[in-house]
Amino acid sequence: MAITEDQLRQEQEQYKYGFSDPENYVFKSKRGLSAEVVEEISYMKGEPDWMRDFRLKSLKHYNKRPMPQWGGGGLLNEIDFDNIYYYVKPSDRAENSWEDVPDYIKDTFDKLGIPEAEKKFLAGVGAQYESEVIYHNLQKDLEAQGVIFLDTDSALKQYPELFKKYFGTIIPPNDNKFAALNSAVWSGGSFIYVPEGVKIELPLQAYFRINAENMGQFERTLIIADKGSQVHYVEGCTAPTYSTDSLHSAVVEIVALEGSRVRYTTIQNWSKNVYNLVTKRAAAYKDATMEWVDGNLGSKLTMKYPAIYLMEPGAKGEILSVAFAGHGQHQDAGGKVVHVAPHTTSTITSKSISKEDGRSSYRGLLKVHPEAEFSKSNVRCDALLLHENSRTDTYPYIEIENDRVDIGHEATVSKVGEEQLFYLMSRGVSEAEAYSMIVTGFIEPIAKELPMEYAVELNRLIQLEMEGSVG
Amino acid sequence: MEKSLIIRDLHVNVEDKEILKGLSLELEKGKVHAVMGPNGSGKSTLSYALAGHPNYEVTGGEVLFNGQDVLEMGADERAQLGIFLAFQYPMSIPGVSMANFLRTAVNSVRKARDEKPMRVPDFRKMLNEKMSVLKMDRSFAGRYLNEGFSGGEKKRAEILQMAMLEPKVAILDETDSGLDIDALRIVSEGVNALRNPDTSVLIITHYQRILNYVKPDYVHVLVDGRIVTSGGPELALELEEKGYDWVREQFAVPA
Numbered sequence: 001m002a003i004t005e006d007q008l009r010q011e012q013e014q015y016k017y018g019f020s021d022p023e024n025y026v027f028k029s030k031r032g033l034s035a036e037v038v039e040e041i042s043y044m045k046g047e048p049d050w051m052r053d054f055r056l057k058s059l060k061h062y063n064k065r066p067m068p069q070w071g072g073g074g075l076l077n078e079i080d081f082d083n084i085y086y087y088v089k090p091s092d093r094a095e096n097s098w099e100d101v102p103d104y105i106k107d108t109f110d111k112l113g114i115p116e117a118e119k120k121f122l123a124g125v126g127a128q129y130e131s132e133v134i135y136h137n138l139q140k141d142l143e144a145q146g147v148i149f150l151d152t153d154s155a156l157k158q159y160p161e162l163f164k165k166y167f168g169t170i171i172p173p174n175d176n177k178f179a180a181l182n183s184a185v186w187s188g189g190s191f192i193y194v195p196e197g198v199k200i201e202l203p204l205q206a207y208f209r210i211n212a213e214n215m216g217q218f219e220r221t222l223i224i225a226d227k228g229s230q231v232h233y234v235e236g237c238t239a240p241t242y243s244t245d246s247l248h249s250a251v252v253e254i255v256a257l258e259g260s261r262v263r264y265t266t267i268q269n270w271s272k273n274v275y276n277l278v279t280k281r282a283a284a285y286k287d288a289t290m291e292w293v294d295g296n297l298g299s300k301l302t303m304k305y306p307a308i309y310l311m312e313p314g315a316k317g318e319i320l321s322v323a324f325a326g327h328g329q330h331q332d333a334g335g336k337v338v339h340v341a342p343h344t345t346s347t348i349t350s351k352s353i354s355k356e357d358g359r360s361s362y363r364g365l366l367k368v369h370p371e372a373e374f375s376k377s378n379v380r381c382d383a384l385l386l387h388e389n390s391r392t393d394t395y396p397y398i399e400i401e402n403d404r405v406d407i408g409h410e411a412t413v414s415k416v417g418e419e420q421l422f423y424l425m426s427r428g429v430s431e432a433e434a435y436s437m438i439v440t441g442f443i444e445p446i447a448k449e450l451p452m453e454y455a456v457e458l459n460r461l462i463q464l465e466m467e468g469s470v471g
Numbered sequence: 472m473e474k475s476l477i478i479r480d481l482h483v484n485v486e487d488k489e490i491l492k493g494l495s496l497e498l499e500k501g502k503v504h505a506v507m508g509p510n511g512s513g514k515s516t517l518s519y520a521l522a523g524h525p526n527y528e529v530t531g532g533e534v535l536f537n538g539q540d541v542l543e544m545g546a547d548e549r550a551q552l553g554i555f556l557a558f559q560y561p562m563s564i565p566g567v568s569m570a571n572f573l574r575t576a577v578n579s580v581r582k583a584r585d586e587k588p589m590r591v592p593d594f595r596k597m598l599n600e601k602m603s604v605l606k607m608d609r610s611f612a613g614r615y616l617n618e619g620f621s622g623g624e625k626k627r628a629e630i631l632q633m634a635m636l637e638p639k640v641a642i643l644d645e646t647d648s649g650l651d652i653d654a655l656r657i658v659s660e661g662v663n664a665l666r667n668p669d670t671s672v673l674i675i676t677h678y679q680r681i682l683n684y685v686k687p688d689y690v691h692v693l694v695d696g697r698i699v700t701s702g703g704p705e706l707a708l709e710l711e712e713k714g715y716d717w718v719r720e721q722f723a724v725p726a
Contacts, residue, residue: 418525423562426522427576427632428550428583437575441566441615 032082035059038184041087045153045187048160058173058183065177071332071363072275072301079247079275086185086218142200148193149204152220155191162193166224170253170309171281179279182218182251189219189250192233194260199230203265203451221252225260225288232263234451247275248299254282256290258312263291267454269461270299272329281307281336287314293449295322295458296331297465305363307336310344310372317346320446322458325358325390326465334364334381334395339372339405350381351443354390355465361393362411370401378408384442385415386435436466472499475671476521476554476640481532483513483520490516492696493532498640499689501668505682505707506675508693509715514675515559517693518644522556523549536640550576551583553639557629557646563617569628570598570612573635580636601634605661623654630661641665642673647681659684679711692718 030037038059042052067076142149148159156163173183194200225231248270256262262282270276276299284290292306308317319335337346352360362381383392394411416438424434440447440459447455476498483491490513498504508514520527521534523546534541541549564572578588589597598612605627617625626646633641643662647655662685666672674685682690682704690706691698694715699722700706710718 417562420562420564422522422524422546423558424564424572424576425546426550426556426558427572427636428547428580429576430547430579431545433575433579434547437567437572438564441564444566 031085033059033062033084033086033181033185037086041185041187044087047156050164051156054168054173055184055186058180061174062177062180062184065180068177071303071361072330075275075301075330076277084247087187145198145200146195147198147200148191150191152189152191152222153187155222159191159193162224163191163222166253166255167222168253170255170283171251171279176279178249178277179251182220182249182279186218186220186251189221189252190223190233190235191221192223192231194223194225194229194231196226197228198226200232203232203234205234217248219250221250223252223254223262223264225254225256225262227257228259229257230261232265234454235264235266235268246273248277249275250278250280252278252280254280254290256282256284256288256315258286259288260285261289263293264306265293265450265454267295267297267450267458268299269297270302272298272300272326274299276302276304278302278304280304281309282317283309283311284315284317286312288312289316289318291318291320292335293320293446294333294335295446295450296333297324297326297461299329299331301330301332303332305334305336305365307338307365308346309338310340310346310375312341313343315341315344317344319346319348319350320449321348321350321352321362322443322446323350323352323360324462324465325352325354325360327356327358329358331358331360332363333360334362336365337367337377338365339368339375339377341369342371342373342375344372345376347377348379348381349445351384351446352381352392353384353386353439353442353462354392355386357387357389357391359391359393361395363395363397365397365399366407366409367399368401368405368407373402373404376406380408380410382411382442383413384439385413386439432466433463436463439466472502474498475500475537476673477533477535478521479533479535481517481520481534482530483516484528484530485516485526489530490696491520494693494697495532496691496698498671498673500671501666502688503666503672503674503685505687505690506673506693506698507677507679507690507707507710508675510677512693513696514677514693515644516696518556518559518642518673518675521549521640521642522546522554547579548583550636550638551580553637555633555636555638555641557626557633557641557643559645559648561617561620561625561629563615563620565615565618567616568613569616569631570595572616573598573612573632576632577635598635601631604634604664605631606657607631622649623651623658626650626654626658627661630658630665634661634665637670639669640671640673642675644675645677646674647676647678655681656684679707682707694718694722 035056038055039052042055168183171179173180192204223233254262254264282290290308294306296302296304306319308319310317317337321333321335323331323333325331331352334350335348337348348364350362352362354360360383364379366377366379368375379396381394385392392413396409400407416435420438421431421434424437425431439462447458450458474497478494478496481491481494482489494517506514516527520529523544529542536552536554574594581588602609602611607627617628620628646658650658659681662672674681674687687704689701690704691701699718
């Protein structure tokens with residue numbers, strides 16, 4: 001994790017915790033962003049020229065693009081981009097100590113019952129040996145099948161050709177301002193290549209890559225599923241991802257080649273000071289299936305719309321999105337599907353929950369190209385409001401460019417009713433528990449798609465969010 | 472006779488309108504009491520007020536459960552004490568299975584009584600037993616609470632909840648409404664099977680019909696927010712025959 005100061009809201013506090021003592025770092029870029037800083041990052045990483053040029057070109061795009069004014073518009077203007085360290089050498093992460101992690105984060109870990117080792121990892125403080133062993137065993141098994149599972153920086157060094165062939169092809173640097181930013185200063189993330197016909201049964205979890213960079217500020221993930229292969233990648237964790245970073249801007253690119261099946265599951269719970277601005281996109285080729293399962297809790301503002309381009313006939317895409325916006329939070333989430341080829345199918349299911357003055361938005365795009373005849377798509381978005389001052393908005397953009405398609409769209413907004421609460425409470429259930437039952441019931445269609453332990457933790461997290469919210 | 476619930480001079484407002492106007496009623500342990508009344512007499516208000524609905528404002532009187540005043544308690548606390556209301560119109564809760572809901576409810580009540588949570592196998596066994604008493608298919612346990620249930624299924628689900636929670640005071644609010652004769656019989660048999668010397672049952676109804684299946688020990692007549700007369704089971708039959716106007720005239724209640 002690239003540790004940088006939180007310059008936005010808690011500057012004093014961060015100093016107190018000592019995360020940003022410059023003497024702890026071997027290398028740290030200057031504050032702010034410039035061609036010089038970008039070149040320096042590339043140099044420190046020992047990258048090939050093409051990557052340096054890619055970064056510089058991306059920086060130009062970034063500088064040219066205006067700040068988006070939609071979505072979290074107003075909030076984005078509050079980010080002080082000149083005050084951010086864009087690169088801190090990751091190996092120095094271990095310098096942070098468990099003692100420095102704020103008590104409220106530790107308390108939450110305790111409530112979740114997360115083992116000590118995982119807690120430390122989640123807090124971004126150093127490695128743990130047991131997990132390393134698990135990781136290495138997993139690595140051996142995967143290597144035997146020809147699977148590559150590395151942090152993205154190492155992959156660039158070890159597999160330069162494969163890397164270059166796909167990197168930046170799904171999300172080009174000029175795609176949007178934050179993709180450009182990531183392209184200029186990316187660091188860490190996961191690189192996965194699954195060879196033809198290889199089916200990885202267990203979900204690959206970033207958690208096991210304990211020593212590697214995977215939750216940095218500008219992480220970059222690239223997954224290539226070769227023909228007929230299968231992989232499920234689980235990112236992040238349901239515990240609050242503690243980060244001193246105020247800005248998290250990741251890019252995730254996925255290539256699902258013919259007949260492959262890729263599922264990418266994210267359950268994230270950022271600390272409440274974080275701007276989480278992520279671009280995720282997959283290209284699914286002939287008969288391939290791509291699934292995004294995306295759960296967003298925490299953060300101050302999240303803008304994230306996992307996308308699937310259905311490139312060839314028979315491709316299928318599914319997006320499941322859950323967002324929980326608590327006090328002072330804005331979750332602008334949804335999904336995007338582009339039907340490029342005929343006989344392609346897609347489903348978007350979005351569930352959002354707004355608590356107190358929290359605000360959640362569904363923002364989705366469904367686009368069907370003129371060539372994409374006989375395509376089918378179904379979009380469903382449901383919003384649940386917990387309190388009178390909770391807010392939800394729906395922005396469903398639909399662009400259909402031919403008639404021979406089958407499109408369904410349904411949106412609902414519901415409020416937790418007094419009668420529902422009374423009904424549950426009349427059975428002896430407390431008000432907080434009644435609320436969390438209604439909420440967990442609401443997201444059940446998505447929770448059941450998660451690996452068991454994640455579903456359990458997601459439900460417990462929501463229970464924690466609900467505690468103290470009523471009274 | 473030992474009383475489980477004593478209601479004295481209860482006044483309840485709904486949206487600033489007085490609906491219960493000094494209602495008094497005492498329930499005996501192990502007995503079945505029926506409260507009968509015409510539309511608008513305050514039957515549902517009585518059941519909601521006893522269960523602790525926040526919109527039913529108690530402006531006077533007292534309700535004692537085994538000597539303890541419950542009026543200051545929330546609905547959850549009353550349920551934990553052992554007051555149960557079978558709803559006339561149960562709410563559906565999508566995504567929450569009957570079994571999960573019941574386990575949470577049962578364990579909430581146990582927790583309030585400082586008892587350990589029920590073990591999953593014990594819970595399942597109990598659930599299966601109670602479901603077979605009510606002639607409910609096992610698949611019921613996996614269905615979402617009241618979601619897509621027929622009228623009869625909803626009422627049976629209410630009685631199942633009652634059976635699982637083993638209340639000391641069970642209030643059945645117009646449980647017979649909307650039931651065909653077969654469903655009514657099944658539900659009634661369920662209620663009868665759950666009768667025990669510790670539990671008082673309060674059947675709130677417009678019609679005498681359900682009382683053919685669940686024999687009351689006492690019948691009370693509710694008119695215009697007050698119990699105007701009480702008697703044995705024969706009173707229900709008399710009401711059925713002579714109608715509520717007869718009671719109004721008899722007890723000089725303005726219509």
